[in-house]
Every structure is written in structure tokens, then in C-alpha cells.
Amino acid sequence: MLRRRLGSSLVAVVLIVTAGALGACSDEDDPGADSSSSGSTASGSSSEPTESARPYLPVPAGVELSPQGSQLAVGDTATVAYEVKQGEVGVLDLAVTRLEKTSFGKSFVGWDLDAGQQKSNPYFVRATVTNRGTTDLGGRRVPLYIVDGTNTLVEQTTFASAFPPCEPGTFPKKFPPGKSTEVCLVFLSPKKGALTAVSFRPTQEFDPITWTGDLQEPKPPKKSKGKGDKGGKGDKGDQAGQGSQG
Numbered sequence: 001m002l003r004r005r006l007g008s009s010l011v012a013v014v015l016i017v018t019a020g021a022l023g024a025c026s027d028e029d030d031p032g033a034d035s036s037s038s039g040s041t042a043s044g045s046s047s048e049p050t051e052s053a054r055p056y057l058p059v060p061a062g063v064e065l066s067p068q069g070s071q072l073a074v075g076d077t078a079t080v081a082y083e084v085k086q087g088e089v090g091v092l093d094l095a096v097t098r099l100e101k102t103s104f105g106k107s108f109v110g111w112d113l114d115a116g117q118q119k120s121n122p123y124f125v126r127a128t129v130t131n132r133g134t135t136d137l138g139g140r141r142v143p144l145y146i147v148d149g150t151n152t153l154v155e156q157t158t159f160a161s162a163f164p165p166c167e168p169g170t171f172p173k174k175f176p177p178g179k180s181t182e183v184c185l186v187f188l189s190p191k192k193g194a195l196t197a198v199s200f201r202p203t204q205e206f207d208p209i210t211w212t213g214d215l216q217e218p219k220p221p222k223k224s225k226g227k228g229d230k231g232g233k234g235d236k237g238d239q240a241g242q243g244s245q246g
Helices: none
Strands: 002-009 071-073 076-086 088-101 123-131 145-147 180-190 196-198 209-212
Touching: 002 209, 076 196, 145 180
Parallel strands: 071 209
Antiparallel strands: 076 088, 088 123, 123 180, 145 196, 196 209
């Protein structure tokens, strides 16, 4: 049987001490790991906007960012901004729509897993994303993490080829302002870790925006259209052949 290897392994980012990276690199700063919110309460009598209410990055006119520290449920939408690279800002409407607990026997047949990966718990996170900024984000990874039972952020796992049970894990090759897409992200939580929340935390200083909800059974993979199927060409996975961003 032909067995395939994961394109890159997970990276766990821990508060103060950063765990050794097992593959992925990124243009973005690594965030901290303690994803718990400070639970600050906004005062309605204040005449000045709170720090979390001010835009933390420049955004187009008419875009209102969700407050840092927002705690949302699956299905809710947050409007967020992050530095794609120095001087370039991405702005997104992010809605986490489904959390799935899967297994290696169910979803990873034919894939070779190293010892660390075999001791992890696999999860799928589905989301709907709209580009609200002025930057084409084509081909980039979605800036979401999961939080495990030890308050550690876990980065998504990427693949060197298509992974039908959960894809695409990146934005389409072209993702200009105004476009929307649905994504599915794969996470391997180390040491049989849990999925306690999904987190948007682009930097260590950022008070994370989180989503929580019930875990579901994974959806069956979408069947790709063959040449003889009606409707023309089947979709090609944007994720195929992509490694991590450098």
C-alpha cells in the first residue's frame, strides 16, 4: 500500500517557553500559549473607548473589529486583523462553523505518522472566511489555532498532497478582497490532548478571540468529480503540494 507522509508536523507554542518547531515556519509572530481571557468588563459610563475597542491595526473604512478577548460560540463571526507580513495587514470575517473529533483509523488511512503524531488526538475545524481587507491573501494559511487542555496553542498540520477528509487548509490561490471561502483545518493535539477552544491570537500580546462548542463526528469527504461526470471539471485541491509558509 502506498503510504504518504504529512507535509509538516504540528508546532506547539507555549507561554514564555517556545517548544521546538517540528517543521512549519511563518511570516507571523508566534503567539503565546495561555489563551485564557482576562475577563475584563467594559464600562458603559466611560467617555473614552477602551483599549480593546480601538482598532489594533489599520483597517478599511467601515470595518469594525471585534473586541480582543471576545468569547464566541461555534457559528459566531468575528472580524479580525493581523499582519500578514511587515506593512501588510489582512482583515477577515471569521466564523468557526464546526468542530470535529476524528481518529487515525477513520481519517488517516494510508498516511505514515511518526511516534509523536501517533500519540496525538486528531481534530478538524471548519470555518467560513471573508476577506474584508485590501490584501489578496491567496494561498496563505488561516490564522487559527486550537487550545488544548493545558492552555497550549497548537498550530494546524499541513500536507504535501491533498487530504480529502479535511480540505482546503489554506485560502484559495487567489483570495482577493470581498471573496468568501469555506476551509477545513487539521490539528493534531499532542499527548492525546483535548480541543477546548479555537483561538485567533496573531501575537503574544493579543488578548485572544476564542470559539467553543460541542465536538461532532467528522463529515464524509467530498467526492471529486471524474472526467465523465456532468458539470465539467472537478475542483482541484489548492492545498496539494503546498508546505508551510516561509
